[in-house]
Amino acid sequence: MASTLSDVDLLARLVAFPSVSERSTRDIADFVCDYMERPGVRIERFPSEDGERTNVLAMLGPEGASAGEGLILCGHLDVVPATEPQWSSDPFTLARRDGDLIARGACDMKGFNALAMNIAARLDPDSLTSPLAVLLTYDEEIGSLGAERFTKLWPKDRPLPRSALVGEPTSLRVVRMHKGHFKMRITIHGRSSHSGYPHLGRSAIEPAGAVIRALAGLREEMERERPEHCDFFPQTPFVTLNIGTINGGAAFNIIPDRCVMHLGLRPLPGMSAAAIADRVRERAIEAAGESECEVEFFNDNPAMLLAEDAPTHRTMCELAGQRESHAVNYASDGGHLSRMGLECVLFGPGSIEDAHKPNERLAEREFEAARPLLERIVGRYCLRANA
Ligand SMILES: [Zn+2]
Structure with a gap:
């Protein structure tokens, strides 16, 4: 041109x-x-x-x-x-x-x-x-x-x-x-059934409640930590964790077989995103108890x-x-x-x-x-x- x-x-x-x-x-x-x-x-x-x-x-x-x-x-x-x-x-x-x-x-x-x-x-x-x-x-x-x-x-x-x-x-x-940003997906698996026959199924949403509480606990724990370089981030001198979306279930009369959450986390410079993801994984699996809980870590920016x-x-x-x-x-x-x-x-x-x-x-x-x-x-x- x-x-x-x-x-x-x-x-x-x-x-x-x-x-x-x-x-x-x-x-x-x-x-x-x-x-x-x-x-x-x-x-x-x-x-x-x-x-x-x-x-x-x-x-x-x-x-x-x-x-x-x-x-x-x-x-x-x-x-x-x-x-x-x-x-x-x-x-x-x-x-x-x-x-x-x-x-x-x-x-x-x-x-x-x-x-x-x-x-x-x-x-x-x-x-x-x-x-x-x-x-x-x-x-x-x-x-x-x-x-x-x-x-x-x-x-x-x-x-x-x-x-x-x-x-x-x-x-x-x-x-x-600047901070980084990575994403995680937590999928809790259950077994669907007619809600009139709950003994034939297992809800994926109820254990998700326990996982959310555990993740909120981890978030508070991380908010008390002060990693290297934290002084440069006076508003948020810690790793932030956000449960951004949650989806599960198909109808009020079906026992839900799947619940999926998307998380975003922002580590400070010098921190290992993989190590933070491991903490999330550990907490989520523990909180899900008997329910199968799949944890994926991706898009590590x-x-x-x-x-x-x-x-x-x-x-x-x-x-x-x-x-x-x-x-x-x-x-x-x-x-x-x-x-x-x-x-x-x-x-x-x-x-x-x-x-x-x-x-x-x-x-x-x-x-x-x-x-x-x-x-x-x-x-x-x-x-x-x-x-
Ligand atoms: Zn931009």
């Missing part, structure tokens, strides 16, 4: 794709590839196993940065659903009201994506002394599935910039730490932790004019990217408090302020020797 749109116009184009997680990303991926395609820009796709969704990577500047020079700007293309009745305008049409840009994804995080794409689009690829990579992922909102897939498909010996900036809405603060004195953290803080360290309670693509050895920070316009809500907003002023900051960061990493 020869000409570029203004940042706001590009944002308007991006939010017009209702790229809710799990949906095919074909249309929005085609659009971003077309937009960034030009001589000197190398574009690759890293699709999901079924080919329906894809990560897009655009690389500019010299290849073969074996020492990890350069920078990755990472954003996710998917958004959470926008079915809340409180929307005062179409969630997939960008609205401007009272100094805010409003649409699903305006804040989390197509605003950042528009800035990253435009910064890349306006650079002369020949002027770069180190590579710039724009990585746009899928299905971040349901557990960073796209980022995980990218780390699996990326050849281990292929060079990639070591420093990564993940543009989650942090109100333009550099964040070097890792926590992110970058040392305070890591070069990437120091540089980003210096450029953002920040002295202190920040942590957030939500997970991001930075967990999987860190696991592949990258130094990741979160940094982006918008407040997380406005994300995942009806009338999701991004203050226009903050959107405008983000641009020169990001340009300065890109300049430091890609337009001369790495600091």
Whole structure:
């Protein structure tokens, strides 16, 4: 594509794709590839196993940065659903009201994506002394599935910039730490029968009650624990456990043969998710007693932790004019990217408090302020020797 749109116009184009997680990303991926395609820009796709969704990577500047020079700007293309009745305008049409840009994804995080794409689009690829990579992922909102897939498909010996900036809405603060998030499914099996003949069946729901009480006990126990790095999470300095859904039974006159619960847990950086899952498993099985209780652990989205004195953290803080360290309670693509050895920070316009809500907003002023900051960061990493 020869000409570029203004940042706001590009944002308007991006939010017009209702790229809710799990949906095919074909249309929005085609659009971003077309937009960034030009001589000197190398574009690759890293699709999901079924080919329906894809990560897009655009690389500019010299290849073969074996020492990890350069920078990755990472954003996710998917958004959470926008079915809340409180929307005062179409969630997939960008609205401007009272100094805010409003649409699903305006804040989390197509605003950042528009800035990253435009910064890349306006650079002369020949002027770069180190590579710039724009990585746009899928299905971040349901557990960073796209980022995980990218780390699996990326050849281990292929060079990639070591420093990564993940543009989650942090109100333009550099964040070097976040919790992880993993899921568990507990299935209690019983035997169904006519409720008039209960001796022929065994309820799966009654033992589920005991399992819930045991899990609430474990949650309280974990809330009293103070793992390493807990001081950075003053609101929740512990592992959180949420029983998010429970389903069981078919009718009021059938003894239920199955009850399924879904749990979400958020470990602190440095903790073993598998070890926490083992505690859950032990409690659940014990509480279920005679009933068969199946416990599955999946979608382990890792926590992110970058040392305070890591070069990437120091540089980003210096450029953002920040002295202190920040942590957030939500997970991001930075967990999987860190696991592949990258130094990741979160940094982006918008407040997380406005994300995942009806009338999701991004203050226009903050959107405008983000641009020169990001340009300065890109300049430091890609337009001369790495600091
Ligand atoms: Zn996000």
